Amino acid sequence: MSTLLAAAQIKAPVIDYKELSPLFALAGGSVIVLMVGLFRSSFVRRVVVPALTAVALLTAIGLTIWLWEPGGQDPILEGALKVDALSLGVSMLFYVAGLVTIALSLRSTATLEAGHGEYYSLLLGSITGMVVLAEAHSLMTLFIGFELLSIPLYVLCATHLHRRTSLEAGLKYLVVGSVGSATLLYGLALIYGATGALRFDGIAAAIASDKVNAADPLLLTGIGLAAAGLAFKASVAPFHQWTPDVYQGAPTPITTFMAVATKAAAFAIFLRLFDQALGLSQLDWGPALAFLAATTIVIGNVGAIAQRSLKRMLAWSSVAQAGYLLAGVVVGTQLGVRATAFYLAVYLLMNVAAFAVVVARERVSEYGDDLRSFENLGTMAPLLALPMTIAMLSLAGFPATAGFIGKFYLIDASVSGDYTWLGIAIVIGSVLSLAYYLRVIAVMWMGRYEVEMPSVPPRRVSPVAGWSPEADPLAQPEVVAVAVICAAATIFFGLVPNPLFDVARDVGSALSGLQ
């Protein structure tokens, strides 16, 4: 009897609580925030809930720093997750994006309409999904993370309940996202079918062995479908069509979060799945993905030129940036991984600075996020115009900003990886992008001087602001602070990039199999 029992016993995986601790902080925080949000006191909802969310994120940041260790790590939970510098480094980006989103959401009406507890709980839930995705080391956890990331985001996009475009954005994102998920799932199933392994190291070993032909149609179809599914999330062309509509429709703090965090998560798994699990068949998927990257760069930049709405413009620009980032994945080298990681961090800084200014302006301006609401911002509110200018210059790749170094690094990686033409594509994309980035700067600094200036003294806007173009930007200090800090960091890392390079090197060392 007892022998039978012993034989029937399922071997439970060892739970590595230490490595999982950031996930616990996030998931636990999500539940606590949801519960606390049920209190009726306005103080609790307005102050305590965001504060608790921030505490959860800060705890996760602390734990991440504690866990930080460069080099290749062993997977945990029977190979389900891998907590290494790649996942930890990218997780930091999620946490920072989360903190930024909290700051930008403080005065947003979205939190009020959706309920504070729900809003912040969903935010933490989505971050949990991102962390799982970044740590995924098996096809199964990959998909779980992917869905956990996406579903809260679908809801968050629609939190501006009174605005039809917000609801539309949520629905559109849900439909397109589900197609992406289904495609991804099908691709993962085919990869499993071809290699017989769920774990990434198993897949790599299977491809390395003689059993699986690297040019096996089953495997290649699986890779193609998986790439397409991930491309939906990363808004890589031609799977980007949802991006401008959803970015424009969603509440701007959520757009900010999507733009920077979702992209980072998608590229983290791109790196791990393609450069690690499928690294050996790079010769097969490399050219195809390179072609996608080049297409994305061109489509994103051309699409952005025609936009008047800043949110749409930044959406198209984020498509273009996805193309740049993909170049780092394509080459499948250490240098490529580092360049991608570096650019993800830089991308976060410059986009957050830009989006924060958009948030500040659209709350007070009659024209919302239209270019007109930025007219003469240089004289009216230099504290907003300067971060925006720096963000635009950095996105366009001017020197003395982090964007320049990031692009330099990516081109370096492309050229070293024998994809010189992709480096040229990045350059051509940058040239195209000047047309719309410079326009924003011109509107802010070189507008007509005879434009009517407000004659009434500045007045403070209420937390939920209507139209008041003469509003003092300092009425929303947290938004201005986010913009200024990110812009300052953009300049700082443009002049002293070495700390970021050290982190990128650690991240690269996590994928130790690469050259």
Add this chain to the structure above:
Amino acid sequence: MTIHLTTVLFVPLLTGLVGAFLPRDGTRWAALIGTLIVLAYVVAMLVDFDPSGGLQYVTDDEWIPELGIHYSLGVDGINLFMIALTAIAWVPCTLVAAFTELERPKLFFFHMALAETAVLGAFMAQDLALFIVFFDLMLVPFYFLIGGWGTGDRVRATTKFVIYTLSGSLLMMAAAIALGVLATPDGGSISFSLADLRAHPVALGSQEWIVLLFALAFFVKAPLFPLHGWVPETYRSTSIPVLALLSGVLSKVGVYGFLRIVLPIMPGGAQHWQELFIILAVFSILYGSVLAFSQDNIRLVLAYSSIAQLGFIVLGIFAFAGNGAQGALLQMLNHGLVVVPLFLIVGVIALRARGSESLAELGGMAFRAPVLAALFLIISLATLAMPGSGNFIGEILILFGTFENKLVYGLVAAIGVVLAAVYMIRLYQGTMHGRVGPAVESREIDAVNLAAIVPLVAIVIALGLYPQFVVHRTEQGTRRAIAPAVIVEKGAEVSVIR
């Protein structure tokens, strides 16, 4: 005497930053003092410079080891006078701007200061990536200076200017990275230091397309036919002090790049395109001269004359002869020194013609403004390369160099010298002499412009009398810069160059 190039480099930026926090009046004085400090430093450097000493005052630190980018500065015969030109040109332009009513003066002078730092950096850089950083950084302040303080359709003009220039320089960046990667020895780490790049020449086939992309960037900046599309609009919309710098100094950064980077590092590639570049240069000389002759707007006369002058300079460089490069370098300096006062004079003229810059509405100013006319005459004669001027010596050397290697092109280019006389005399006569133009209310030049222009005229005259001052200090540098290309031209092995 120790001269820290870093100090020279960042003094303008620092004063610009300080000025931004001073009251309105303090800003312009801070900017002016910044340019004067740089000038004082550079004068000390000119005196101290050792003509036979190679690269001097070297600063070499690692900036971004991961990318192989060094913060590496140095001065030798090629850039000594380019740095001097920058330091000299910025003083009068800042002076004139300081006494003009400007909107948002703090921002203006900050951008002026940033521009000086960027240009100085591009001239001093001894690392290819650092050169590109400064080369592109120049665009930021000029983008704002043209777009924020220009006239007419300035936003369009400045956008066009930046897109043109940055298209070129971003392609150059890609080419530079490729050069760095290809030059990396097996197992070694990447380095963009010019010395390292010189030590590891890349294959001829790669050199050819890399040189082409570099030339694209440099020709746009110069500007040379057919990449001058940005010129008319930009010249028309830019305010005078900024335009003087744009035409006098910025245009030299591109051609300087040939001497600093292309010829020493990729002599084979340069040789491959020699014929094409010479044809472009000669065509630019003729095209610029003819257009300069047919323009009505006095700014555009100078704009197209610059294209012709830059054509001469490129011709001199690609003649691959000691005289030619020497003359080109001399001409880079001379052209900068005459164009800056010329544009300042254009500003003075426009003030006396109710803002009109059309030759049809100008004329007869000399009668009431003899000093202005005299200064203009001296500068005009120098520009058309009158014997006794520095420009004469520069052009003669360029032509000698060209005759030596490419006789036919030299003969065609010599026509340009004649044409220069035609358009400059037309410009001078059309504004100063003849019937008093309908828009003209002539009066003598004001003290500020006088203080800005007279020292420049004095320098032009001094260089005409004693060009040895420049030639002596630059001889070694230019010879070393073109030596690899000369060897390739003469059919020797590339490896000998090292």
